[in-house]
Amino acid sequence: MANADAWEHWARMRGMRFFPAWEAMTGAFRGGGLHLGGRRAVTMGWSGSYAGLPCLGFRATAGSDPAGHLHVVALRVPGVRFPWLSVEVADFTQHGPGMPIEQDFDLAWRVSSAHPRFARDMLNEAMRNLLNSSAADFSEIWFEHDAILLSARGDVAPEHVDRYLDLLRRMVDVIDSRVLDAIRPRPYQRALAPYQSAPAPALRALSPRPVVRAGQTWQEWAGLRGWLYYPNAREIVERFNQGPVPEGRFAHGFVGRFGELPCFGWQWISGPESGTKIRQVLCVRRPGLQMHPVRLTVDDALLSELVGSGDIEVGDPTFDARWRVTSSDAEAARRQLGPAVWRFFTAPTTPTFSQLWLEREVAAVVIDTAVGREYVDGYLRFLHDVVGAVAHNSGQ
Numbered sequence: 001m002a003n004a005d006a007w008e009h010w011a012r013m014r015g016m017r018f019f020p021a022w023e024a025m026t027g028a029f030r031g032g033g034l035h036l037g038g039r040r041a042v043t044m045g046w047s048g049s050y051a052g053l054p055c056l057g058f059r060a061t062a063g064s065d066p067a068g069h070l071h072v073v074a075l076r077v078p079g080v081r082f083p084w085l086s087v088e089v090a091d092f093t094q095h096g097p098g099m100p101i102e103q104d105f106d107l108a109w110r111v112s113s114a115h116p117r118f119a120r121d122m123l124n125e126a127m128r129n130l131l132n133s134s135a136a137d138f139s140e141i142w143f144e145h146d147a148i149l150l151s152a153r154g155d156v157a158p159e160h161v162d163r164y165l166d167l168l169r170r171m172v173d174v175i176d177s178r179v180l181d182a183i184r185p186r187p188y189q190r191a192l193a194p195y196q197s198a199p200a201p202a203l204r205a206l207s208p209r210p211v212v213r214a215g216q217t218w219q220e221w222a223g224l225r226g227w228l229y230y231p232n233a234r235e236i237v238e239r240f241n242q243g244p245v246p247e248g249r250f251a252h253g254f255v256g257r258f259g260e261l262p263c264f265g266w267q268w269i270s271g272p273e274s275g276t277k278i279r280q281v282l283c284v285r286r287p288g289l290q291m292h293p294v295r296l297t298v299d300d301a302l303l304s305e306l307v308g309s310g311d312i313e314v315g316d317p318t319f320d321a322r323w324r325v326t327s328s329d330a331e332a333a334r335r336q337l338g339p340a341v342w343r344f345f346t347a348p349t350t351p352t353f354s355q356l357w358l359e360r361e362v363a364a365v366v367i368d369t370a371v372g373r374e375y376v377d378g379y380l381r382f383l384h385d386v387v388g389a390v391a392h393n394s395g396q
Helices: 004-013 103-108 116-122 125-132 158-174 179-183 218-226 235-239 302-307 317-322 328-336 341-346 373-394
Strands: 016-017 041-050 052-062 070-076 085-090 109-113 140-146 147-153 228-232 249-258 261-269 278-285 290-298 323-326 355-360 364-365
Touching: 004 016, 004 041, 004 278, 004 364, 070 158, 070 355, 085 116, 103 125, 109 116, 116 179, 125 158, 147 158, 158 261, 218 228, 218 302, 228 235, 235 249, 235 261, 249 373, 261 373, 278 373, 290 328, 317 341, 317 355, 341 373, 355 373
Parallel strands: none
Antiparallel strands: 016 041, 041 052, 052 070, 070 147, 085 109, 085 140, 140 147, 228 249, 249 261, 261 278, 278 364, 290 323, 290 355, 355 364
């Protein structure tokens, strides 16, 4: 890999801003393999414009991903909100077949999306020809927020980025204008396009989060964000007063705002009679939202096969195979967990947790371990996305 001086020279020559470290970009995107490896630090980045559109790029460390670090290059299309779409270089030793698009294209690329019609509209003949003729020395191209992004592993030289930016710009040029118009949010107008519900009103522009330092306490972490901290979190739990909140001790409580919504959380410490165990509870609240009580837990395939599940199915095979849904009203649960919602539970970026429940204004997760402060934002972002999708789905 070229050294930092070479990257800085490359950026300066193109009138771009160079960042020796870009902490604010950590966690901004979740696709392209960034979700693998846990906490990846962004050690270098750049931003500017390319052919009239904003662009950016960065290098993310490996974290615990044995495949190593990632280079990410992105081109933004301001004013649109892309549904999730991933186009990976086909590797049938690691992945099963993807969504079928076209016979020859499917041999070279693996496509995944929660919205088949959007994927097929986006990957029109011109787009397929463009990708098939490209030098696929990268891992994945994906669509997230208002950006088209490309990730590449291993050594990436600055001159490679010029070619990646050119490919992404040409991809924008061959997108059908009707597709772009369909994914352009319109205030106070209900979506009409068949895949418009995909870009749920999820987490938008977030203020950069303070970096978690080694040895930092929960109180210091909350204080740097301007959040309230409670050494004894019982009052938070009692005010929450919904969902399966068991007995025990509740510590390291916090209350604040994440993006545009209130958030709170605590550590639940079970009693010594059952063996002391620390679990993390994280919650996001959307005032005014009315959700029917629904609980999701990770399904046990063997138990389901031997005993049966008796749970509620929403109609998506991937979701139903992975999650158990319980509720007192099956039809209300299915309406609440529509495609705009369950897609967040089948994406490769879904964080790990033991259960999630939705009730009234609050979405909450329980993680069967104490969560490091550096991982909290990922869970809060996920919950923010989920309640945004529920509100969008119900018109609230």
